């Protein structure tokens with residue numbers, strides 16, 4: 261079985277940043293990524309708040325992260341999903357392909373999209389219900405779209421669709437939009453209509469989406485909205501990717517995010533976490549990258565301790 | 571011969587995984603022909619199959635898989651149409 265100093269699970273901004281710092285400290289490091297390296301930021305149509313880049317497409321930024329890590333010598337195995345971790349003296353990491361041993365592990369697996377859990381959603385997935393506006397928005401040219409959700413990703417998706425679809429409505433359950441002021445201003449000046457305090461109760465259609473049933477929480481009224489596409493960004497309720505941790509007694513918060521201290525240490529010795537998967541409330545690339553750096557340096561100290569070099 | 575068409579769009583970050591999976595499986599099985607189609611450059615083909623999300627994998631013009639399946643699921647889907 262291959263043995264590494266450090267295994268990093270997840271090749272997003274947090275994992276790749278951790279990889280860069282680990283390799284520069286000469287740790288034998290492996291990043292395991294279930295899809296392609298780069299992480300969730302690849303879904304952002306435009307990133308305008310990551311220092312060093314005035315504006316860049318999310319996919320391009322993801323690609324630069326990958327190239328940077330690879331140039332430094334970080335070994336990345338893509339399409340390799342971690343299924344389980346065990347800990348005895350050291351860690352054993354089981355994937356869909358193989359098993360590895362490591363002295364330390366950093367979890368940087370981010371979060372996944374949450375569903376709305378309303379009738380019709382599951383049946384109409386891929387038939388008008390989408391969870392990725394960057395992927396599917398072009399297919400809704402001159403059609404009616406609604407974006408359901410709140411937060412930066414929902415607002416950005418509404419802005420993206422405003423340039424493509426014939427009509428866009430952003431359906432927000434809360435009383436206010438939660439997003440950067442700059443994005444709120446852009447939304448105001450866009451073709452997108454915002455419906456606040458409005459809850460989606462059903463997505464309907466036969467072979468394809470025809471519309472949604474909503475409930476106005478202020479007027480206490482239910483009504484229908486015609487739509488060809490429903491883009492779900494229930495981001496405020498996104499779920500952390502931690503299913504593979506069940507054998508370890510890792511401390512999680514009430515929404516399942518990993519609890520760490522300021523050195524990104526979890527309650528399990530030698531196990532660190534960074535980025536969106538942690539309970540830290542700000543979910544942004546700059547935070548993920550910073551936490552990846554801290555986690556790698558903490559892992560380095562831990563490994564030095566095991567080697568008797570501390 | 572089984573024909574597999576993979577529909578993608580330019581900005582879709584999840585599509586390369588589906589393309590890589592299909593190509594990998596096709597390499598091992600001799601009787602699979604693969605075509606990668608940009609849904610925006612081929613709107614007629616996309617419309618014909620009712621593509622409303624990418625990636626979508628179409629097997630023999632009939633069976634549609636939306637998203638990227640696991641390798642096992644994809645092989646099962648391929649063998650079930652043969």
Ligand SMILES: Cc1cc2nc3c(=O)[nH]c(=O)nc-3n(C[C@H](O)[C@H](O)[C@H](O)COP(=O)(O)OP(=O)(O)OC[C@H]3O[C@@H](n4cnc5c(N)ncnc54)[C@H](O)[C@@H]3O)c2cc1C
Nearest residue numbers: 270272273274294299300301304342370535536543544545
């Ligand atoms: C539409 C959209 C727009 C956004 N816009 C911005 C923006 O403008 N600016 C900004 O700063 N942030 C933005 N974000 C947020 C940003 O994408 C995240 O904060 C950031 O990607 C978090 O990085 P991460 O490394 O913690 O997690 P992720 O980027 O989620 O990376 C986690 C990685 O782990 C992998 N993984 C998960 N489970 C496993 C497993 N079991 N085995 C192996 N690999 C696994 C995943 O495939 C993924 O690649 C946006 C997000 C979205 C969705």
